[in-house]
Amino acid sequence: MTTSPAPLTPAEPAAVPRSVLLGRHGAVEGEGADAGVAAHYGDPMREQRLLAEGLAVVDLSHRGVVRIAGPDRLTWLHSMTTQELTGLAPRTSRESLVLSPKGHVEHALHLVDDGEALWVTVEPGTAPALVAWLASMRFMLRVEVTDVTDDWAVLGEPIGAESVDGEPLAWVDAWPALVGDTVAYGPVEGHAGEGRAWRELLVPRGDLEAAVGDRPLAGTWAAEALRVSAWRPRLGAETDHRTIPHEVDWLRTAVHLHKGCYRGQETIARVHNLGRPPRRLVFLHLDGSGHVLPEAGSPVEVGGREVGRLTSVARHHEDGPVALAVVKRSVPEDAEFLVDGIAGTQIVVVRG
Template identity: 65%
Template structure:
């Protein structure tokens, strides 16, 4: 949808979000209280700007299984998972939350990705019995802080199981019992777009507060959760973002980009790594997403997300070169109101510099010279 504007923006105090969240509210006048309500499990979030793609037909699950990164061949109804569409070189092109209702598979993606994803899927149908439709205009999404699948009789729901390592996945970042994302319950509920306001009102009537994307983004950043519209660029591979936890099955059949996924998993050392940055907020001015990450005056990465967390203060996610020392103090630079701003940033490791997953296969003999030797930049280093 172009130039979408949610009816929730007519609420008193609503301030519109921008960028990838344009069309819904950034906050409704008290972003700190909204964050705290979300943490307590008492808030509803308008996510109606997100894209929705519906795939119907008897061949849909096997077909999606064959062309994406996830094992969905036998996906049970009302069971949530996540998939990526990769380029032949293994770069992330599309990402979607996935849930099936027994008759069709529903893909929830970024606002600007629904039409391109639907178009790509439509080109891949060949002679199979599948039907692809971008249904964003008919279906809206509501976010709520619940860690559960949708029950029978409830609207169809996608549960974000991040950071739980799914079957066939692996992790580069913290173990589940140490991961901050375990404290972030989150699911997306599909409702007919015409009923969006009524669905939000019903949750408010139960005592929940209406919250904006300031709150959801702050908690997502704290949870180290990658997002297609923010952390992904044309070079991104899922290992760099710890996305093999939920979106990649390492033991399924061949699919586009699978060779890169397997090679980097086996050899280790993805070229870049995701980090959490604690930003110096003493100047009360922060660079925006896209700002350069500097080490000793050199550009070593980019700030991909930035938020003000109600407890942590200013935080961000960034993608930096694997060679950046894990204990290095960094600067984030960007233009704010026409002036260049540089903000100090302390790293919190997400994907370690060594770039080895929790279950990387043991070497079966001498390694190929130059690929994994200590001190070498490794495969495809940037």
């Protein structure tokens, strides 16, 4: 079982469409950030194995979809976000972040261009806030920003290849590769996410059933378990209002270190060049002898002292109960964690 991430901001996220695939036999709707789609279809472990084997697909139609048209779209978004986007070729995926002026993560953008428009998928319920902010930054540039969530849906596929002509447009997750001029705060070789193939397929919402076809469906519990086991941060789960990208190793896929100025760049450069992130992401193997797992948001303790919080929890089909947590950088790498009375052995993902 996976605990859904908390809202991205103190404001309530917008309502999300309820998927037609919840009508499938055995579908159990998710909760929290993953409401509106199925958490599972009756057999979460089997679904997870099928997904890991590359056979199943995941309904992610609760994700927001934004379309940015106009000849200035790439240079405009490049100037405001963390990744190099100028000259982005059609059907080439990128991940970029919107930061606050102080460098805190506000939005995570999954981007792919079709040659005429840039398509962006975002966390459920956050598209209206993103569109409103982008609209306020348009000025006199030739761009048009539209929230198309009601008309377009997302399917998650265990495929690592970019889409080609004749296929629906897709965003490919590069995690844990280093994309562009950047750096890793976790391991480069031997990363737990190596070999993980994942992409988000964009399909008209009315064609969702046809896009799934006869492939088995896996729920978000299965997808989240594989994400956690790959140490992959998720906005609203591993992040809070003060998260900077270094703390969760997000520079590796989403931040270009030597591009032009953008909001929050000063924090990115200062922490990278002179300082250390105040917190770090850790992966936990939890004691699975009990039947109940701790909830996301639970305090993480070392020696009776609170040092952080649990961010995501899942049951992995091979590794059992696993979790991600964000803890103080000063916590020793060999410390034993305790979460709601459950012991956790840490694997350090981000090093200070």
